[in-house]
Amino acid sequence: MTISNNSLTRRRLLQVSAAGVVSVGAMGLPRPARAEGYDGAFTWISPRGTLEVLDDYPFWIGKKMGYFEGLDVDMQPGPSDGTATAKFVDVGQADMGFPSPGVFAFALENGMKLESVYHMGARDTFSLAFRKGEGPTNIKDIEGKTILLGSAAWQPIVDPLLAAQGVDVSTITYVEAGWPTWGTALAAGQGDAALAWEGLRAEWISSGLEFEYWLGVQHSPLPANTFAVRAADLEDEDKKAFLVKFLRGWSMGLEFAEHNPRAAVAAVFEQFPTLGSNLSPELGTTSILQQMNVFRGDFEKREGWGWHDMASWQLFFDLIAQISGDAEPIEASKVCTNALIPGANDFDVEKVKADAAAATLSPEMSAIDIESIRATMFDQAI
Structure with a gap:
């Protein structure tokens, strides 16, 4: 096309995107148990149509280390349609999506009542x-x-x-x-x-x-992908409490990888052996280091994992309005919130560091030279 x-x-985009208008039930999401405040398992949906990638490493290392213990979470790949990660949240087929800023803006402009609660891509x-x-x-x-x-x-x-x-x-x-x-x-x-x-x-x-x-x-001065939920869920105290617990586990996974990125790669490879066989330990580590750079951002200027830089988001929405010819841009402060960020970062950092230090690695993974990869990470840049 x-x-x-x-x-x-x-x-x-509703007409030309691969999946078209959402059909409730099209994804057939299982909801086997009950998450606190939700009708079933809390369902997170990928924007890629697959989970067999390294991008979601904070969840898989967090799952392995017990950082999500007691939480009923269902990770779903979703359709490959790039807008599904927003549309399925909007209609209740998922509870949290991971849209790009462009897809998030698209959702808001099409009347979807979503809110960004945790900015992954700093x-x-x-x-x-x-x-x-x-x-x-x-x-x-x-x-x-x-x-x-x-x-x-x-x-x-x-x-x-x-x-x-x-x-x-x-x-x-x-x-x-x-x-x-x-x-x-x-x-x-x-x-x-x-x-x-x-x-x-x-x-x-x-x-x-x-x-x-x-x-x-x-x-680029712009933000990257974020975690979006239904705005109404933030008005439900049980759901909000669940979100904080989930995001705290995700923050702990991000923190763990900072101290032992190779162990985070190994956790994803254990979850998805086919991915591990397709990517070498070196390329897997290269991939995760690239993403860690994005997710961490300028951490000294952020107020914890997931914190929104409202100026960056407003610049993005202003550009979207300029491109589309809209008279009024979306107001970042009305659709992005840092209200859950203190709770999402309320964990024992030293314990997570100790967990990372104690992780065991295969000889192949142990042989990967982290600093050598970091030194050549941008060799393909023009």
């Missing part, structure tokens, strides 16, 4: 991949070019990313090249660039896709 930038509004994770030797020295040279997407719903990710750099996004043509084949399509000579993100860079290397990248994590 080729999409002219001028023809795609946020509302039209730095902009998104990037543009180019065939080697074809990346522009100035990102404004992308004007007039074609960008490949895995889903049409990803356009609201790229538009503000480029607009923040002064690019006239009305000149960009987007092509929906399909999930998970849009990177392969770029390598085969289709399009001029492809959307990518931190962590995915390492996974693409493992599948033989060698690109160079303009990295948002180095250049």
Whole structure:
């Protein structure tokens, strides 16, 4: 599907996204037990159509270490439609989604009563991949070019990313090249660039896709993916208490990885052996280090894991309004909240450090040189 930038509004994403309008029950989410305050298990839904990635490592290491003990949590991959992570939360088929800022804005503009409660992506994770030797020295040279997407719903990710750099996004043509084949399509000579993100860079290397990248994590002032829930759930004290407990476990998983990233990789590989067989310990560690950089952000300036930088979010919403021609941008302070962040960070950091230090590793994982990977993490950047 080729999409002219001028023809795609946020509302039209409901028509062109892969799954279309949500059909309640389409995902068939199991709800085997009861989570406090919820009708069944608390269901978290991925934006990728799969859980077999390293991106959600805080949950898998937290599950292994017992940081979610007593919480009934159901992790779901969801459809590959990029907007499903918001739409299924809105209609009650899931309780928390992990949308990109663009998909979150799309949801709000389409009347979904959602609120961001935990900002995972403190730095902009998104990037543009180019065939080697074809990346522009100035990102404004992308004007007039074609960008490949895995889903049409990803356009609201790229538009503000480029607009923040002064690019006239009305000149960009987007092509929906399909999930998970849009990177392969770029390598085969289709399009001029492809959307990518931190962590995915390492996974693409493992599948033989060698690109160079303009990295948002180095250049973009915008936020990345966040945890969104129904706004009404924040008015229910039982649900709010459950959310704090869940987010505390997630924060502990993030903290653990800071002190032993290799053990976090190993926990994901134990959960998904096929992923472990496809990614080497070195590439798995490279992927998680890329993502840790995004999730941590400038931690000294944040008020804990999950804290929203409202200025960054407002800049994003202002750009969305500018691109779409809306008179009034979304107010970040009305749709993003830091109310749960103190509780989500109320844990014994020293205990988590001790847990990380005590973790055992395989000889193969122990041999991975963390500092060597960090030193070369941006070698693909243009």
